[in-house]
Amino acid sequence: MNFDLLSKSSGEWLKGSGVESDIVISSRIRLARNLAGFPFPNRASNFQKAEIETLLKDRIQTLEFEQKFEYVSLTALNTLDRQFLVERQLISRELAANEGPRGVALGNLESLSLMVNEEDHLRLQVMRSGFSLESAWETINKLDDFLEKKVSYAFHEEFGYLTACPTNVGTGMRASVMLHLPALDFTKQIDKVFRALQRINLTHRGLYGEGSRFSGHFFQISNQVTLGKSENTILNEIYSVIPQIIDYERQARNAWKKDNGQILQDRISRAFGTLSSATMMTSDETMELLSYVRLGIHMKMIEDVDINTVNELFIQTQPAHLQKLMGSTLDGEERNTARAKFLRSKLRSSGSTPN
Amino acid sequence: MKCHKCSKVATMHITEIVSKDNVQECHFCEECAQKYLQEESFDKEVLEVNLELSSAKITENLASSTAVVCESCAMQFTDFRNSGRLGCPHDYTVFHDELLPYLENIHGETKHCGKFPTRYGANKDIQKEIDLLRKQLQVVIEKEKYEEAASIRDKIRFLDNQ
Numbered sequence: 001m002n003f004d005l006l007s008k009s010s011g012e013w014l015k016g017s018g019v020e021s022d023i024v025i026s027s028r029i030r031l032a033r034n035l036a037g038f039p040f041p042n043r044a045s046n047f048q049k050a051e052i053e054t055l056l057k058d059r060i061q062t063l064e065f066e067q068k069f070e071y072v073s074l075t076a077l078n079t080l081d082r083q084f085l086v087e088r089q090l091i092s093r094e095l096a097a098n099e100g101p102r103g104v105a106l107g108n109l110e111s112l113s114l115m116v117n118e119e120d121h122l123r124l125q126v127m128r129s130g131f132s133l134e135s136a137w138e139t140i141n142k143l144d145d146f147l148e149k150k151v152s153y154a155f156h157e158e159f160g161y162l163t164a165c166p167t168n169v170g171t172g173m174r175a176s177v178m179l180h181l182p183a184l185d186f187t188k189q190i191d192k193v194f195r196a197l198q199r200i201n202l203t204h205r206g207l208y209g210e211g212s213r214f215s216g217h218f219f220q221i222s223n224q225v226t227l228g229k230s231e232n233t234i235l236n237e238i239y240s241v242i243p244q245i246i247d248y249e250r251q252a253r254n255a256w257k258k259d260n261g262q263i264l265q266d267r268i269s270r271a272f273g274t275l276s277s278a279t280m281m282t283s284d285e286t287m288e289l290l291s292y293v294r295l296g297i298h299m300k301m302i303e304d305v306d307i308n309t310v311n312e313l314f315i316q317t318q319p320a321h322l323q324k325l326m327g328s329t330l331d332g333e334e335r336n337t338a339r340a341k342f343l344r345s346k347l348r349s350s351g352s353t354p355n
Numbered sequence: 356m357k358c359h360k361c362s363k364v365a366t367m368h369i370t371e372i373v374s375k376d377n378v379q380e381c382h383f384c385e386e387c388a389q390k391y392l393q394e395e396s397f398d399k400e401v402l403e404v405n406l407e408l409s410s411a412k413i414t415e416n417l418a419s420s421t422a423v424v425c426e427s428c429a430m431q432f433t434d435f436r437n438s439g440r441l442g443c444p445h446d447y448t449v450f451h452d453e454l455l456p457y458l459e460n461i462h463g464e465t466k467h468c469g470k471f472p473t474r475y476g477a478n479k480d481i482q483k484e485i486d487l488l489r490k491q492l493q494v495v496i497e498k499e500k501y502e503e504a505a506s507i508r509d510k511i512r513f514l515d516n517q
Contacts, residue, residue, distance in 0.1 A: 034444055036482045037489040039428045043442040119440075141470075148472045152482050154444030155475060159458070160467030162444040166454060167461050169447075171469035199366045201356075201463075224356075228464020 003084055006110070007316070007324035018130020022298040023246050025178040025218065027133045028089075029140050030125040032163045032172035033147075034154040040164035041098070041117045049101040049117050056116050059150040060105045065143060067112055069105040074098075080329065083320035086208070089127065093208060094118055112143065119164050120172075122147075131242060133175055133235055141231075160227065170227030175235055177242055178207075182217040182295045183252035184245075190219070193245060200237060201225050216287035216314065221245070253299060268296035272305070276347040280333075281340040286317045309346055317343065356460060358384040360391075364463070425449045427490065445486070485514050 018024070034040060038052055057071045074082060074095065082096040091104050095118045102117035115123040124147075126140040154162040161172040168174070184190045194204050205220040221242065223234045256264050271292035275281075294310050296302035315321055317339050323330055326338050356365045359382055367388035371379040383391055424431050430442035432453050441447070447454065458465045488511050495503045 036444060037486040039443040040441060042438070042440045043428050043430065144470075145473060148474065152485060153472055155472050156444075156447050156467070158466060159447050160469060162447050164440045166441065166457055169458070170462065170467045173469070195366065198368065199364075225462045225464070227458060227462040228466055228468060230469045 003081055004324055004327075006088070007084070007321050018128065018132055020246055021130040023180055023249050024131040024242070025129075025180055027128045027131055027136050027175075027177050028125065029133065029136045029173060029175045030123055031140060031144055032120040032161065032168045032174075033122040033124065033144070034162055034164070035121050036152040036154045038121065041100075041102075041119065041121065042164055044117075046100045052121055053101045053103060053116050056114075056122060056151070057103070057105070059147065060114055063146055063150065065146050067107040067109055069107055069112070069114065071103055071105045073101070073103040075101060075103075080320050080323060084324060087315060087318040087320050089208070091115055092118060092123075112139070120168070131177065131246075133177065133239060137175075137231065137235055168226050171229070171231050171234065173226060173231055173234060174222050175238055176205075176220045176222030177238060178218060178220050179242075179245060179249070180217055180291070180294065181219055181245070181249050182291050183256050184249050185217045185219075187252050187256065189248070189252060193248065197221060197241065200241065202238065202241065215284065216291040218291075253295070257299060257301075264299075265301055268292050268299075268301050272296065272302060272347070275343050277344065278340045280336040281317075281343060282336055283317065283319060283339070286339060286343065287314065290314055290317075305347070313343065313346060356382050356463060358382060358387050360384075360387040363387075423449060427486075481514050485511055488514070 035052060035055070038044060038048060041049060041052075044052065053073075060069050061071060063069070072085075074091075077085075082091070085091040085104065086093055086096050088110075090106060090110070090113045092115065095102060095104065095115050098118065100117065102115075104116065105114040107113065111127050113125045113127075115125070124140055124143060126136045126143070128136045156162055160170040163169050163172055181190060181193075184193060197204060201224045202221055203224045205222065207215050207218045207220070221238065223238060225234070229237075271289040275286070275289050275293065290310060290313055293302065293305065294307070294314075297305055297307050297310060316325060319335055322335055322339055322342065325342065330338055357363070358365045361384060363384035363386070365382035366385055367383045369381045369383065369388065369391070371381060381391070425442060425446050426449075427445040428442035430446055432450050435441055435446070435450070441450075455465055488507050492504055492507045492511070495501075495507065
């Protein structure tokens, strides 16, 4: 697989298309599955992991599914390429950091990825742009059915699909929706939303999942419970709450514009100004400023900046992507200089702020 | 998930960093969380006691289960308590009773009611047989009896393709 080529596009999750895409970035579902008769990866020897990998790789590649998969072994990748896949959300940080035989099978549309020997033997993941859990479930459920015809899953009549960690047992399903909530975050109403979510057993995470920091005002909302509820019930619970959050965010944006329009305009214009003229930029600052520019575009407070350019920049300015695009490995300071230069060239050609 | 202090549903989740290697997760209902946050020093001791109390059932079960070892992956229940991860699918059967309070705590439920594999019914016996054969395979490989291993492997492949 040519990662250099991939780095030039934004991938499925930041395409910025789909339903409610001004606020909902992407929808994602993952299923945790294990093979019967093998120890879980944390307790498997490298010999056993290799056996699991060979078996799954073979079954996945010969699957008569609507997409073909290409298997990439993690042990064959250097640190930069691993980081690259993490940034694209095609693999987890855990898979990148684990040891021993492991890998990922990537669908040719970059919306499907099947991780082998992560915390569980198999983690199926499907991603969609915008608010589209239903279509994501349809795809992953079908893929799961196809796979199940080829391998024996570890399944328990009482506990459902068995997983290494009991927090995933049952459906093995984690459904999440990534939201861009700058107004709720800025006006400090976000904690209220999180508390309400917790009351209905939904949880929130940062951009890169469990334990990751909140960056660029991106938040992932997902189910906490996997046992005792059907997949449809879980999906419906998320489905019913997301429109409310979208509504709160829209209200907060409008109130912000109405009460402090000048301040908001200034903040957005400054963000754009800094991004298109600074000579050194950290990854964190870039995320923060791009977030305001993204908000500005959707609130029509900034003109002539292409939303796709901005969505792409969120991912292209991440460390591994940047180094891929520059074609060389760069240390921290070199990266900051290269990032600023890249941002200038991308944004100067595409935008101006209204007077 | 239930509150660590009373039996209400936990809605507040607090991560307490005691030291670099000791991170404690506490789950409370709104009322108890307020108390916890306000009376910090006093409450931490109470909490520790209560964390133990809330997992009293777990500890009780532990006492009787320390000797039990999974015949498939050689895991003991204490290993799970330390790592939070189980060793193999069979552990769910071996430590069935010990796991119930954990599952109740995490999910508020203990019975799966989602998707079943479509070939589950027909598959059950085959799965058991494959399990058994895989164990035999490990044994003969360790004894370096490769011809036997090859024949067991072929049997597994045959069953797997059923």
